[in-house]
Amino acid sequence: MIRRSSLTLVAGVTLVVTLATGCAGHHNSVTPAVQNTTTTAAPVSSAAPVSSAASASTVAVPVTPAATDAAPAGATTTAAAAAPTTAPPANQAAAAANASTLAAVTQDLAGIDAGSSAADKDLSAGDSARAQNDNG
């Protein structure tokens, strides 16, 4: 009789210990999950400096890292697409006209050099011929 009671007590203690251990293990498994959530949130804040000031407000909105990556890209694309719609600065057009015309003038200089070189050769050849005694 005593032996049965002892067995029942042992079984009861074992059950309590088992339950306690099981609860502790479950509690431990929850903790990393919370940490993971914290970790996944970190890239959101680290991605912000990469983005331009114009897209900074959109960086805070996304929840997932994937959405965070897409948002600045979209913002950048929008900004790039908007640029050509605005007129180029006046000094940029002037610089283009300047470069184009100066390139043409440089070509003129090359032509001048070619003509001058040909004239030099002709003058030299003429002088060389005249230097020969042809007076009989």
Next chain:
Amino acid sequence: MNRFTKATAGLGTAAVVLIGLTGTALADTGSPAVSSASPTATPTAAPHGKSLASIQAAAAAAIAKRLASLSVSINDVNNNSVITPADKSTLLAILNGDVTGLTALGVTIAGDTTAKQAASDYSTIFTSYRVYVLALPQVRFAAAADDMTVTVLPKLTDAQTKLAALLAGVDSGKNTPQVQAWMADLAAQITAIGTETNGLSATVLAYTPAQYDANHALLAPARASLGISRDDIKTARGDVSNVVKALK
């Protein structure tokens, strides 16, 4: 048959004739005058007091040398893309005329029967053609004048126009007194080159051996004008280059 073809045919005929002349001279006298290739020594040493054969040999050498020089010059003129068509026509007429005349003269001298006659004909190699002191310089000086008027001057004017447009427009802020001075000098040089070379090639091409015989300084004014223009081109080129640097 065009002039050039005639000239080529003439050169061939002349070569045959001259080979014959030279061979005869060597066979008859063995004269060392034949071996003289120098145009300086040959004309003055051969004719007077020499035998008929030596005169004929000297004439053959002098004519052969001139025909070779004329052939080179004809080729140069034909290949020149700068010389104006009118000048090219005139030049080829002069050069081919000399080829024809000298070839015929070679035949005449080869047929002379007296030293006196050969010496007289020999002198006309020089007095009637003046290949070295007139014909060839005519070609080169006319070509030089065309190099300047056909190629250089339009390029200088084009550069001047383009630079002036920049300075009046997008680069007006860079139109400093120094740039203005370069542009003013460029304009002056272009005017001077135009004045110096205007009609110069036609003037040079109109000269004849008879005119040269009367005035051995015949080509001097044209040569001086070409030299002045060449210097003006260098100055104008420097002006353009300076303005380009200032606008970059």
